[in-house]
Amino acid sequence: RTLIRGRLLTFHREPQGPDDHTAHAYEEDGAVLVENGVIAAAGPHTSLAAAAKDAHTVDHRPHLLMPGFVDAHAHFPQMQVIASFGTELLDWLNTYTFPEEMRFADPAHAARIAGAFLDEMVRHGTTTAAVYCTVHPQSVDAFFAEAERRKMCMIAGKVMMDRNAPRGLTDTAQQSYDDAKALIARWRGRGRLHYAITPRFAITSTPQQMEMAQALASEHPDLHVQTHLSENRAEIALAKELFPDCADYTAIYERYGLTGPKSLFGHCIHLSDREADALSDSGSVAVFCPTSNLFLGSGLFDYQRYRRRNKPLRIATATDIGGGTNYSMLRTMDEGYKVIALNGEKLNPLAAFWQITRGNAEALSLERIGTLEPGSDADLVVLDARATPAMRLRMERANTLAEELFVLQTLGDDRAVVETYVAGQPMKRGL
Numbered sequence: 001r002t003l004i005r006g007r008l009l010t011f012h013r014e015p016q017g018p019d020d021h022t023a024h025a026y027e028e029d030g031a032v033l034v035e036n037g038v039i040a041a042a043g044p045h046t047s048l049a050a051a052a053k054d055a056h057t058v059d060h061r062p063h064l065l066m067p068g069f070v071d072a073h074a075h076f077p078q079m080q081v082i083a084s085f086g087t088e089l090l091d092w093l094n095t096y097t098f099p100e101e102m103r104f105a106d107p108a109h110a111a112r113i114a115g116a117f118l119d120e121m122v123r124h125g126t127t128t129a130a131v132y133c134t135v136h137p138q139s140v141d142a143f144f145a146e147a148e149r150r151k152m153c154m155i156a157g158k159v160m161m162d163r164n165a166p167r168g169l170t171d172t173a174q175q176s177y178d179d180a181k182a183l184i185a186r187w188r189g190r191g192r193l194h195y196a197i198t199p200r201f202a203i204t205s206t207p208q209q210m211e212m213a214q215a216l217a218s219e220h221p222d223l224h225v226q227t228h229l230s231e232n233r234a235e236i237a238l239a240k241e242l243f244p245d246c247a248d249y250t251a252i253y254e255r256y257g258l259t260g261p262k263s264l265f266g267h268c269i270h271l272s273d274r275e276a277d278a279l280s281d282s283g284s285v286a287v288f289c290p291t292s293n294l295f296l297g298s299g300l301f302d303y304q305r306y307r308r309r310n311k312p313l314r315i316a317t318a319t320d321i322g323g324g325t326n327y328s329m330l331r332t333m334d335e336g337y338k339v340i341a342l343n344g345e346k347l348n349p350l351a352a353f354w355q356i357t358r359g360n361a362e363a364l365s366l367e368r369i370g371t372l373e374p375g376s377d378a379d380l381v382v383l384d385a386r387a388t389p390a391m392r393l394r395m396e397r398a399n400t401l402a403e404e405l406f407v408l409q410t411l412g413d414d415r416a417v418v419e420t421y422v423a424g425q426p427m428k429r430g431l
């Protein structure tokens with residue numbers, strides 16, 4: 001048993017505005033009692049210490065202690081694509097990303113990058129992610145093996161793509177189905193791993209492959225589906241050309257039964273009202289990837305329009321490594337704040353920290369993370385808002401918890417992450 005002590009912060013629900021202080025709980029001297037990787041209790045240190053006298057204590061005060069961050073969309077094979085210059089989406093895929101992903105036919109390369117990716121997640125305080133592998137089943141085996149070794153809760157799947165990509169990076173409709181079935185059989189129920197049906201996007205799947213994705217989704221209704229939707233104008237035009245019978249891009253995924261409460265749609269920049277209604281009605285999740293959308297010049301996610309409409313969308317936030325440019329969910333929310341600000345709204349820091357913890361966990365339908373409720377998994381992050389000289393100086397003028405969080409979001413990165421616990425184990429210290 002371990003007692004992890006710190007300034008405890010947790011969210012029960014989305015804060016409704018900057019003055020809503022009822023959505024979170026904060027303990028200046030708090031603690032989390034961990035037993036076998038699971039949270040046994042969380043609350044004021046004095047009451048927990050009395051109940052757990054034999055527990056080994058780690059004192060992180062004066063740092064903040066909260067649930068680990070959740071990244072709702074990332075590509076582990078793209079670590080060596082980040083900072084590729086000068087292209088927008090379709091050229092970026094063809095010029096940099098597809099050639100890079102071909103390297104993952106080699107299991108040794110896949111294992112090396114999978115390990116490096118998970119270490120980088122830990123370094124940045126992220127304990128769970130929804131991850132794209134490549135078309136090669138061995139890339140999924142490598143990723144899940146490394147995640148299992150670290151006891152991390154990860155969602156991942158083999159990318160299905162059978163056209164508009166180089167040979168060596170395509171499967172066939174039947175092969176993609178068979179590979180997914182074998183991977184599901186091998187990995188389902190192991191550790192804290194979740195398989196996601198992962199057709200890359202409509203452009204790289206034939207109608208036959210979309211039918212296979214549909215078959216997988218109907219045979220395994222409990223699995224996540226992840227794909228890309230409405231990221232860039234040229235992509236939207238090509239998707240409509242390839243599926244002329246569908247009225248719009250979203251209708252392609254609807255046609256093949258791929259919308260729903262466990263469906264994660266990356267980007268969703270240029271949705272019509274009809275498409276937004278379709279996502280909302282089906283309970284699908286729109287994944288906001290600000291650093292990627294800015295870097296590739298894809299457009300501005302219309303957070304206000306999607307949230308303030310009378311059928312609001314479920315929203316998650318994500319790095320989209322390697323279209324995205326930073327592993328940190330703090331950097332991600334900093335850029336997200338600016339995108340939202342361009343539309344005239346200011347996302348309050350309590351809402352931002354809800355989003356990257358409990359909010360993203362709910363968007364991914366994961367119950368045991370993003371919370372400090374007893375019985376949940378002890379995935380935690382310890383944050384220091386005075387990690388750098390600039391942050392220290394700024395903190396001299398910060399008086400409230402919300403201001404401290406905003407300093408972390410605006411100036412923070414991996415240097416602000418003092419420790420990351422996965423299932424109760426400190427993981428960052430050893431890296």
Ligand code: GUN
Nearest residue numbers: 075200201228292320323
């Ligand atoms: N659309 C299809 N594949 C990708 C990808 O790898 N990254 C991004 N950002 N968009 C995509």
Ligand code: FE
Nearest residue numbers: 073075266320
């Ligand atoms: Fe992506």
